[in-house]
Amino acid sequence: MDPTDRLPGIRPQPSFWRRLDMAARTCFPGFFTALLMVLSVAPLGLAHQAVLLAALAVGSVYFWSLARPASMPSALVFLLGLLLDVLGFLPLGVGPLCLLLTHAVALRYRLGLCMQPFLLIWLVFAGVAGCAALLQWALVSLLLFRITPPALAAFQWVIAVGLYPAIAGAFARTNRSIADPQRA
């Protein structure tokens, strides 16, 4: 459905450029998440930099699934998961499943969570990110036929939880400005 059709009232048909602008705004969360993921693998010279990638992906998918699910549809989450697999050298399919889990939980509790204070949203995110990290670790161990050290999965979870307020703060701003199709 066209986002402008949700509000009652009569308006002129949006022009081509306005439609393009709205489409670009709708696509912004997905593109920006992908860009962040690609940049997180760039040679920044940080120790254990690899955990950033999954932490950013999980945080971003959770935020946009809560704030603007129209801009973070399931198919896009699947594609971002594939990007996570390819960039993070995970066995194929692990990234999509973890991100889809995050997405599903966010969608399921969206209406209840949206009105809650940030602290509660963050706490739920901590639980979701923990499940995602655990699932990822279990699947990788299963697919490689080898118990991989669980310490890094735990570290990935800690980084995801720690980064989330920064991600959510920055995204909340863009959600009200660049990512809002109504502002086109």
Added chain:
Amino acid sequence: MLIRLSIPARQALAKLTLPVLAAASVGLMLLGKADAVLADRARLAFADALAPIYLALAGPLAGVRHAAGGLAELLTLRAENARLREENDRLREWQGVALALDAENRALKTNLNWVPEPAPSFVTARVVADAGGVYARAALLALGPNHPVTKGQIALDAFGLVGRITEVGARSARLLLITDINSRIPVTLEHSRAHAILAGNNTARPRLLFWPEGSPPIEGERVVTSAQAGVFPPNLPVGVVHYTASHVPEVDPEAQLDRLEIVRVFDYGFRGIAQPEHRPRPVAENAPRS
């Protein structure tokens, strides 16, 4: 939407999307397990496309890192200077020893009619990104087009062995570090000349396995590569033996694996371990190498 659907049908479809996509993920896992080559090829194609971007980013990022490091160094300049002066004195003594040993070694080799090993050719490459993720230890090398790097070549940094090339693309190559959980390297313990296997475990220090009974690794002993499996040339420096609190011998790698910037990829003429069905006949081993 291209096809007009009734609202209940659309809602039912929307409810189905997530389970279908989750099933597709599981299907991908099975596919990736069934055809590992396909997954690796997809990954490397992606890395190939991204390598130039990372290479362009690497310069400015290294500049920023060096500037930040320089500020920290300014604070410890005096202490560092004193330490370096002391170390320099110590190294000068060692240089004298090394030069004397080198001269003696050369004299002995002349007396023995030693055939010198050919100097291997090498390519210097910049490490542009991590290529291991959380569950592996690997690095992505940016290479120019028409590079001579092939699978099985050996990478060293200024200090020691870094790893082996496992996948090669048009503009990039993946380098498996010696700390990776899949890395197994035949090594020699320098004191006893006993052979052992150095097994990576994704931590900073790989473990020593399978040393012969009676010659256990000694704390502080140097470990070098062994030519045993025909995968490495002999005597490349790998690291120093270190025992953990639970008395497990590990090796502290000489190479600075946590901050790799530039590596040299050497062509010693090894092509990795051959697949069983590709193993050359014994006759071929005596034939001159092309």
